[in-house]
Amino acid sequence: MSDVITYRYPVPSVLHTGAAPGLFLAGYSEIEKTTAPSFFQGTLEQPYITACCLITLANVVRSGFTLTPAQAAFTKDPIVTxxxxxxxFEGFSxxxxxxxxxxxxPGGHNGSFPANxxxxxxxxxxxxNALGAIGRNDTMQLTVGAREISLQDQEGGMVTEKKVPLPIKWIKGLTTVQLFLAASDLRYTFNKVQLRQLFQGLPNGTVKADYYLMVRNNKxxxxxxxxxxxxxxxxxxxLRLLEPLLPLADELQVFAHPDMQSTTWQLVFGNVRFSLSLSREAWRGFSGEGAALDALIADVPDHLIAALDKYGYANQEFNATLLAIKEQVSFEQIDQLTARLAAMGLLGYDPDNNLYFYRRLPFKLNRILSLNPRMKEAEQLLAEDKVAIISQQHDKVEARVAGSGVTHTVTVDGDNARCTCTWFARHQGERGPxxxxxxxxxxxN
Known part of the structure; x- marks a missing residue:
């Protein structure tokens, strides 16, 4: 499989000047959920802060902590929902x-949503450059369409954008990070003074060793x-990616995965939020994690996936626990459904209010489901009848799996599993099964 998907934009992006200047950004999607001309039309109530956040998001997208400068210069696009x-607005390094x-x-804009x-x-x-020209007292009008975004400001100039390729690992990361977010808990909330103290303690240069965040004497x-x-x-x-936004932030919320596989740092600016999620190590991206694999194991009926897909599209966001109670569905089944849709890229997650939000990715779903080579290799092992169950009692299973000149022993006890293969010996389950x-x-199953 090729490691990039080339998008061919129907028209170039152009910054118009004159009485009603606007930046019109060409968009592309392989699929269309709706034929509505626009998804949002209106003004932003905090245009300067929103522009600063979008510039910081662009800095995230441009950064590459395991890449050469030439590789890091190969920029990518955000997804707007x-x-x-x-x-x-979402993006990856x-x-x-x-x-x-x-x-x-809501409250951060004054406009309408003709469609989702x-x-x-x-x-x-x-x-x-256009966002950087927006001042503290300027206005910003935004239109998010099915094929373009228009940003109207008070500055002139013209710009033409060209099509860019989208890496497969970007799509995989987007589907994986939501599962980490859904498992994360709020650990700390820091005010402006504490926020300044925290970032003053950041070590200089590139840090390879782990660091630990704690609070001593309220600091x-x-x-x-x-x-x-x-x-x-x-x-x-x-974390230095957040530094340009620190003087503007009201507070910082820190979320952590229970197994410390990721941390999320959310800056609050009134009705605007900027979230930065970090993978466990700088050299290990979210696209290489195995969080989505467990979600793809269970045989979830297609009609249930389709039903939740429609529910998500109609409601746009929901609390999984409340949905299970309302629809009288088991928590386990709701967890399987939400995890499956998140692994398919259809659900994002807001850890600050424990809500899933619906996202129609501009990619074909069957492509997303085919991006996990370990899952495909597991299916091949089953197709070739190389898996033998030795014993099975409730959630405890012992099996033998034929490999290349060796037979591996697998033991599964509820959520815990072990294997005698070299992959498990190297990662001990930290990068998925x-x-x-x-x-x-x-x-x-």
Missing amino acids: AGASKLR QCAGVYGRVDVL GTVNVDFNQPMI PVLSPVKNAQAICIGGVHR CKHILAVRKKA
């Missing part, structure tokens, strides 16, 4: 280890020394 009276999102909440939808748009230096502290209550942060230098465990789980 309009729905539930909210605007969301080049290494796919940093995920950024700008959320414009998602569009992928051109987003590079000419647009950054946030970053330390290379582990503490039982501390949050583990890999590649803490990546190996193909042998996947095959055994699927056969046992």
Whole structure:
């Protein structure tokens, strides 16, 4: 499979000048959920802050913490979703280890949402220049359409955007990071003073060792020394992406995955949020994680997936627990459904209010489901009848899986699983299950 998808935009992006200047960004989608001409039309109530957040998102997209400068210069585009009276702009770093999102909440805009939808748009230096020209007292009009975004400001100039390729790992990261967000909990909330203290303690340069976030005497502290209550942060230098926004922020919320596989740092600006999620290590991107694999094991009926897909599109966001109670569906089945749709890229997650939001990715769903080679290899093991269940009692399973000149032993006990293969020995399950465990789980189910 090729490692890029080339998007061919129908028209170039252009910045018009004159009495009603506007930046019109060409968009592209392989599928269309709606034929509505636009998803949002209106003005932004915090245009300067929103512009600063979008510029920071562009910096995230341009960054690459495991890439050469030449590779990092190969910029990508954000995904824009309009729905539930909210605007969301999402993007990944080049290494796919940093995920950024700008959320414009109700009260952060004054406009209408004729329809709900998602569009992928051109987003590079000419647009950054246009956003950078927006002052504290300027206005910004925004239109998010099915094929373009228009940004109207008070400055002139003209810019033409060209089509760009979209890496497969970017799509995989987008589907994986939501599962980490859904499992994360709010650990700290810092005010402006604490926020300044925290970032003053950031170490200089590139940091390879783990750092830990803790609070001492009501002061946030970053330390290379582990503490039982501390949050583990890999590649803490990546937090410097947030520095341009610090003087504007009201507070910082820090979310952590229970197994410390990711941390999320959310800056609050009234009705605008900027979230930065970091993978466990700087060298390991979200696209390489195995979080989505477990969600793809269970045989979830297609009609249930289709039903939740329609529910998500109609309601745009929902609380999974409340949905299970309302529809009298088991929590386990709702978890399987939401995890499956998140793994398909249809659901994003807001950790600050425990809500899933619906996103129609501009990619074909069957392509997203085919992006997990370990799952495909597990299916092949089953097709070739190389998996033998030795014993099975409730959630405890022991099996043998034939490999290349060796037979692997797999034991599964509820959520815990072990395998004698080299993949498991190297990663101990921290990067998702190996193909042998996947095959055994699927056969046992």
